[in-house]
Amino acid sequence: MIVGTSKTAVIESIAVTLPQATMSPIEAAMEAAKQACYETVLTLPYPDDGRLYCNRTFDSWGCWNDTLAGTKAYTKCPGFIKGFDPGLSTAFKDCNKDGTWWRHPKTNKSWANYTPCVNMGDFEKNRMLIYTFISGYTVSILALAVSLGIFCFFKQLQCDRITLHKNLFVSYILTGLVWILYYVFAALDAQVLIDNPWWCRALHVICSYFTACNFLWMFCEGLYLHTIIVCTFTSGKTLMIVCYLLGWGLSIINTTIYTIIRSTHPTESQRCWTDESELMYINAGTCIASILINSVFLISIIRVLITKLRAVNSPDTNQTSNPIIENSAYTATPMNGSTIHSQNSAPLIHTPKQSFIGVSTRKATRAILILVPLLGLQYLFILYRPDTDERGLQIYSIISAFVTSFQGLFVACIYCFFNGEVIAIMKRKWGQHKLMRGGRRGSSRRGTLYSTQITSGEVPKPTESHVNTDL
CATH class of the missing domain: 1.20.1070.10 (Rhodopsin 7-helix transmembrane proteins)
Known part of the structure; x- marks a missing residue:
């Protein structure tokens, strides 16, 4: 027994072809894979042994046959996907015990594992x-x-x-x-x-x-x-x-x-x-x-x-x-x-x-x-x-x-x-910065010297340098 949909609905939903004139190379490869899946799997008679199966499907990359509930399905790695090597391994897809394909929790969509296909x-x-x-x-x-x-x-x-x-x-x-x-x-x-x-x-x-x-x-x-x-x-x-x-x-x-x-x-x-x-x-x-x-x-x-x-x-x-x-x-x-x-x-x-x-x-x-x-x-x-x-x-x-x-x-x-x-x-700005820092240090030293002299009772005489500094 197939769970989910009828044979006619499955075939009609999957066997929709794209306009040939608008196809890119990868689209043409997908269409060829879809046609091959339709001819070899999707048109086969459904199992009639009374057991529970996940329905046959094509997910744009791989063709999946009817799969017994509680088991895994395997298919050949697609050769038209960049980075995949069809000779390396096979992709797999889990069929739940209730006869439905396993869904990824993040997308809530039927999911197949193509990781083994990665070269x-x-x-x-x-x-x-x-x-x-x-x-x-x-x-x-x-x-x-x-x-x-x-x-x-x-x-x-x-x-x-x-x-x-x-x-x-x-x-x-x-x-x-x-x-x-x-x-x-x-x-x-x-x-x-x-x-x-x-x-x-x-x-x-x-x-x-x-x-x-x-x-x-x-x-x-x-x-x-x-x-x-x-x-x-x-x-x-x-x-x-x-x-x-x-x-x-x-x-x-x-x-x-x-x-x-x-x-x-x-x-x-x-x-x-x-x-x-x-x-x-x-x-x-x-x-x-x-x-x-x-x-x-x-x-x-x-x-x-x-x-x-x-x-x-x-x-x-x-x-x-x-x-x-x-x-x-x-x-x-x-x-x-x-x-x-x-x-x-x-x-x-x-x-x-x-x-x-x-x-x-x-x-x-x-x-x-x-x-x-x-x-x-x-x-x-x-x-x-x-x-x-x-x-x-x-x-x-x-x-x-x-x-x-x-x-x-x-x-x-x-x-x-x-x-x-x-x-x-930047050089001019750095020069101004150094000049300002030097001026502040000079003012600080002169203030310290003047304070020391006043404390010791010595008052500095107004020399030429002092006058020029004030001006």
């Missing part, structure tokens, strides 16, 4: 890759937090350009934090991926949102820099409003669409949404577009830089400094209704009386090296994952993990720790 060799490789991500994100978060503190503490660094940097740094920090949480509580636990709890999927959605925000703030950096250098009569306030809307707002729309579509797509809702899916391009498309547009911005900026350098180094022009080239650090210098950097930090410092080719080449190269991590253009080198052998793919994955997770550290070093303007301001 532990691949899992350990992925674990080492995840540790690289966690290490990189941790170091980057610490560096970015210190940089944010410096930017917020010193009033001399308050301008639109630094405001953009601060928002970009915040997006780096939030992205790193949520990915660390995701790796620690989900990706490193194979059982969590198999159980696929709601909080794991929610964490994946949050990671997707902040990752998209991070790329959009890189785009905002490129948009702002390109606008103030190339365009004219631009309102800095309007430009900042546009950057805020793009940086934090656009990702809400993309992520919401992605979440709704994927949550209603049964074959895309497994393994905490870690499996590759074409739906990811809803968010990834925005990230890729940001990188490509930033590359166009960089080319345009370098073109303007070379043009200005040609004009400045021309013998027909005097050697007065060019505001676009020299004013490139953090001092708020008005230009086209906005603010740009001043010369101390700068990637683009004018050096008179040198050959144009040498000067322009050095400055253009330095500008490119400085702007590449800020605009996220290093992702152009890892945008395409090569279909090579396992060794080549592992090397690509390690490089990708390093570039992605340590990017925040590189940006913090270039635009804060190694920046000339920031270093000069």
